[in-house]
Amino acid sequence: MSTLATLPVGARGRVVRLDGDDEITIRLLEMGLTPGVELTVLGLAPLGDPLELELRGYRLSIRKSEAARIEVESL
Amino acid sequence: MSVAAASRPLTVALLGNPNTGKSTLFSALSGLRQRIGNYPGVTVEKKIGRAEFHGREFTVVDLPGTYSLAPRSPDEMVAVDVLLGRRAEEQPIDVVLCIVDASNLERNLYLVSQVLELGLPTVVALNMVDVAEAKGLALDLDRLRRQLPVPLVPVQANRGIGLDELKQALATAAEGAVTKVESPFPEAFRREVEELAQRVAKIVPAVPRYLVERLLLDTSGYLAAAGVVGGSEALQADIREARTRLAAAGLPVPGIEAVARYGWAGKVLAGVVSRPVERRITASDRIDKVLTHRVWGSLVFLLVMLLLFSAVYYVPDVSGANWLLDNLLESASKLVARLVPEGALQSLLITGVINGVGGVVVFLPQIFTLFFFIAVLEDCGYMARAAYLMDKLMSRIGLSGKSFIPLLSSFACAVPGIMATRVIENRRDRMVTILVAPLMSCSARLPVYTLLIGAFVPAWTIGRGWYALPWLQIVVLFAMYSVGTIAGIGAAWVFKKTLFRGPTPPFVMELPSYKLPGLAVVLHRMFEQGWAFVYRAGTLILAVSVVVWGLAYYPRDLSVIDSALLARRDALAEQVAASPAPPESVQAELATIENEIAGTLLENSFLGRLGHLIEPVVRPLGWDWRIGCAAIASFPAREVIVATLGVIYNLGEGQDEQSPELRETLQKATWKGTDRPVFNLPVALSVMVFFALCAQCASTLAIMRRETGSWRWPALTFVYMTSLAYVAALVTYQVGIRLMGGG
Numbered sequence: 001m002s003t004l005a006t007l008p009v010g011a012r013g014r015v016v017r018l019d020g021d022d023e024i025t026i027r028l029l030e031m032g033l034t035p036g037v038e039l040t041v042l043g044l045a046p047l048g049d050p051l052e053l054e055l056r057g058y059r060l061s062i063r064k065s066e067a068a069r070i071e072v073e074s075l
Numbered sequence: 076m077s078v079a080a081a082s083r084p085l086t087v088a089l090l091g092n093p094n095t096g097k098s099t100l101f102s103a104l105s106g107l108r109q110r111i112g113n114y115p116g117v118t119v120e121k122k123i124g125r126a127e128f129h130g131r132e133f134t135v136v137d138l139p140g141t142y143s144l145a146p147r148s149p150d151e152m153v154a155v156d157v158l159l160g161r162r163a164e165e166q167p168i169d170v171v172l173c174i175v176d177a178s179n180l181e182r183n184l185y186l187v188s189q190v191l192e193l194g195l196p197t198v199v200a201l202n203m204v205d206v207a208e209a210k211g212l213a214l215d216l217d218r219l220r221r222q223l224p225v226p227l228v229p230v231q232a233n234r235g236i237g238l239d240e241l242k243q244a245l246a247t248a249a250e251g252a253v254t255k256v257e258s259p260f261p262e263a264f265r266r267e268v269e270e271l272a273q274r275v276a277k278i279v280p281a282v283p284r285y286l287v288e289r290l291l292l293d294t295s296g297y298l299a300a301a302g303v304v305g306g307s308e309a310l311q312a313d314i315r316e317a318r319t320r321l322a323a324a325g326l327p328v329p330g331i332e333a334v335a336r337y338g339w340a341g342k343v344l345a346g347v348v349s350r351p352v353e354r355r356i357t358a359s360d361r362i363d364k365v366l367t368h369r370v371w372g373s374l375v376f377l378l379v380m381l382l383l384f385s386a387v388y389y390v391p392d393v394s395g396a397n398w399l400l401d402n403l404l405e406s407a408s409k410l411v412a413r414l415v416p417e418g419a420l421q422s423l424l425i426t427g428v429i430n431g432v433g434g435v436v437v438f439l440p441q442i443f444t445l446f447f448f449i450a451v452l453e454d455c456g457y458m459a460r461a462a463y464l465m466d467k468l469m470s471r472i473g474l475s476g477k478s479f480i481p482l483l484s485s486f487a488c489a490v491p492g493i494m495a496t497r498v499i500e501n502r503r504d505r506m507v508t509i510l511v512a513p514l515m516s517c518s519a520r521l522p523v524y525t526l527l528i529g530a531f532v533p534a535w536t537i538g539r540g541w542y543a544l545p546w547l548q549i550v551v552l553f554a555m556y557s558v559g560t561i562a563g564i565g566a567a568w569v570f571k572k573t574l575f576r577g578p579t580p581p582f583v584m585e586l587p588s589y590k591l592p593g594l595a596v597v598l599h600r601m602f603e604q605g606w607a608f609v610y611r612a613g614t615l616i617l618a619v620s621v622v623v624w625g626l627a628y629y630p631r632d633l634s635v636i637d638s639a640l641l642a643r644r645d646a647l648a649e650q651v652a653a654s655p656a657p658p659e660s661v662q663a664e665l666a667t668i669e670n671e672i673a674g675t676l677l678e679n680s681f682l683g684r685l686g687h688l689i690e691p692v693v694r695p696l697g698w699d700w701r702i703g704c705a706a707i708a709s710f711p712a713r714e715v716i717v718a719t720l721g722v723i724y725n726l727g728e729g730q731d732e733q734s735p736e737l738r739e740t741l742q743k744a745t746w747k748g749t750d751r752p753v754f755n756l757p758v759a760l761s762v763m764v765f766f767a768l769c770a771q772c773a774s775t776l777a778i779m780r781r782e783t784g785s786w787r788w789p790a791l792t793f794v795y796m797t798s799l800a801y802v803a804a805l806v807t808y809q810v811g812i813r814l815m816g817g818g
Contacts, residue, residue, distance in 0.1 A: 018330070021294035021328070021329055022294070022295070022578065023147060023295050023578070023580070023581060024578075024579075024580075024581040024583075025329070026145070026147075026294070026295065026329050027581040027583045028581070028583060029329065029330060029332070029333035030142055030143040030145070030185065030333060031142060031182065031583055031585075032181065032182050032185070032333070032337060034330070034333045034334050034337050035330075035334070037337075042363075043367050045367070045463055045464055045466065045467060046367075046368075046369045046370075046372055046373045046464060047464075047466075047467035047468060048467060049466065049467045049470075050463060050466050050467070050582060052367060052463065052586060056179075056181040056182050057178070057179055057180075057181060057182075057210075057212075057350075058178075058179045058182060058585060059363075059585065059586040059587075059588075060583065060584070060585055060586065061459070061463045061466075061582070061583075061584045061585075061586050062581075062582065062583050062584075063466070063470075063582045065579075066581060066582065066583065
């Protein structure tokens with residue numbers, strides 16, 4: 001199982017799991033990164049972090065360290 | 076509608092996600108009838124507007140933009156407390172107005188689902204339908220109306236369309252009964268909330284059901300620690316057990332909330348939004364491709380930042396705003412000089428009051444310019460991209476990309492820079508940014524650098540003719556800017572490791588669609604910030620200015636002045652007054668004597684005595700009492716040092732940093748009773764380093780007090796920056812004098 005941090009730019013994926021109960025996990029959940037949601041990795045900032053995602057019809061930026069908590073399957 | 080009900084204004088709470096046009100709707104509803112303040116004890120801004128519809132008064136409370144009503148900090152708690160009527164000093168809310176972005180309904184409905192559980196009448200305003208259409212989305216509004224349990228009103232906030240319908244819906248909703256909304260949570264979860272509510276009721280009466288639910292969901296521990304229901308250990312154990320039971324039932328906290336609410340949003344939107352089969356590539360997509368590109372994105376970013384920085388630096392000068400303000404203040408001084416007889420009152424009005432007012436308004440051109448740019452960048456959607464591009468760099472010192480623009484702005488002026496930190500929602504990040512912002516070398520330090528570099532750094536050049544570069548002077552100027560930046564990086568790192576230690580805050584940031592900025596929104600934001608600064612910092616700056624005037628003016632003991640000199644002054648003054656065209660030599664002699672008297676009076680004033688008193692302290696920095704005195708006098712505003720040095724060295728007021736006279740006088744100044752020069756390169760460097768690092772700006776400290784809601788932080792800033800400045804100046808002088816000698 002891979003994480004969102006390892007998904008290459010341009011790839012589509014589906015969230016499988018997001019564990020934890022700290023502020024970061026809560027924020028990711030609130031922004032719609034719930035199990036089952038489909039997303040696309042649109043790009044990476046010029047310095048290599050953070051990444052730009054598209055999900056639920058909008059664009060979101062999260063750091064790689066945060067993306068690494070999210071288990072995804074490639075589509 | 077009863078007459079009694081109609082006579083009382085309707086209190087509307089305006090809530091919504093960021094980037095939904097909430098501020099635009101607030102302005103459209105209330106126009107200029109707004110009041111801005113702060114909620115006590117927190118850093119949240121309180122904005123209240125007034126509106127009217129068919130004789131019905133509305134009070135609109137603009138709550139901070141948020142993605143979720145799940146408080147995890149005192150700042151976030153404010154919105155929940157206001158909505159639930161838990162702030163005794165605030166009006167209870169009659170109706171909630173929740174604005175949503177039509178192009179992004181799913182995520183916006185998350186917040187709506189929380190609002191519906193508050194048990195208040197609610198109206199949803201649907202904004203940005205045009206953006207949704209540009210994205211190729213087709214919305215079935217009738218179906219959405221049927222599936223959403225509360226009234227929905229389409230609006231175009233930026234054009235003021237749909238406002239009457241909205242006000243009508245608000246008035247109707249407030250009069251009617253609250254729609255009973257079913258909880259989006261599964262049955263098992265609701266049962267746990269009920270049981271917990273019964274237990275809570277035994278400890279604290281009348282805790283709203285929404286807060287009980289939050290208590291069960293809030294794994295950050297904030298609500299439990301905030302004392303909403305007291306610190307009962309038994310209750311905490313109950314909550315932990317309930318969570319264990321829920322997890323076993325496949326409803327893990329906190330994940331269950333997002334799953335339940337997005338599930339609800341999915342049901343409400345079923346059949347409402349039809350997307351194009353082929354995802355349409357919008358103009359926004361194409362712009363984003365360029366602006367976040369590795370090469371082009373970085374290049375555009377550098378250009379935008381260069382433009383912003385030079386604008387804040389030059390527009391106040393180039394536009395003539397500074398010239399206008401200078402002339403206005405000068406005319407005011409002249410007027411006072413004509414109307415008020417010479418003496419303490421005249422001096423107070425000119426030096427204390429008019430210069431004090433000048434110290435406030437001098438910041439307005441910079442604040443207007445910066446916030447014009449920030450408002451444009453924010454409204455068009457670039458602000459988030461700037462944070463996205465700079466995040467990696469800023470994360471090295473423990474901050475996030477959102478701190479970049481406030482800190483960059485602080486190189487022009489820390490006051491608007493600190494005001495711009497409101498975009499940083501994480502409190503620790505915001506506090507650290509505020510605390511280090513004054514270390515960035517602002518434009519008020521430049522006169523100090525210019526004067527001292529011009530006088531004491533050798534003008535060694537490379538090249539000749541028009542392209543002769545005084546390279547050493549440029550290197551020293553660059554070094555002064557670096558000293559502040561490096562100190563800022565160090566201070567941010569230390570604050571992050573000590574006072575504001577904690578887990579790395581999430582960097583989860585929406586990248587909104589690009590759009591053309593609205594002129595009305597931009598201008599409104601600009602004037603709002605300028606006005607906020609004047610009323611927040613103005614009185615304090617004025618007060619400090621008057622106090623420093625008093626220190627420099629009193630006791631004004633004329634007996635310290637040589638009586639022969641006074642007699643000569645009076646004789647010359649009479650001669651000038653008597654003759655319609657007095658000879659120039661007489662006028663010049665009179666000016667010299669006046670300046671000498673002013674210098675002696677200053678030496679014997681409280682400020683002068685203070686300068687003498689602290690001489691032993693500043694001696695190791697290579698300073699004499701005059702420099703010490705000038706440093707104290709520049710506490711309200713550091714650029715004052717130039718004028719103060721002018722008076723101390725008997726050149727009179729009105730000296731500026733380009734004045735060759737002042738430079739020459741400084742070069743010639745000697746220690747009392749010797750021919751040893753006061754100033755040499757190490758002393759000049761030590762003064763510059765001190766000014767680079769010291770918190771000599773009453774405006775910055777005043778705005779810091781306003782933004783943080785406490786005197787603690789400006790006090791800390793003053794102490795840490797002054798200590799840092801002292802130590803750095805000491806090292807500079809002591810190392811310098813050993814390397815370069817006294818020459």
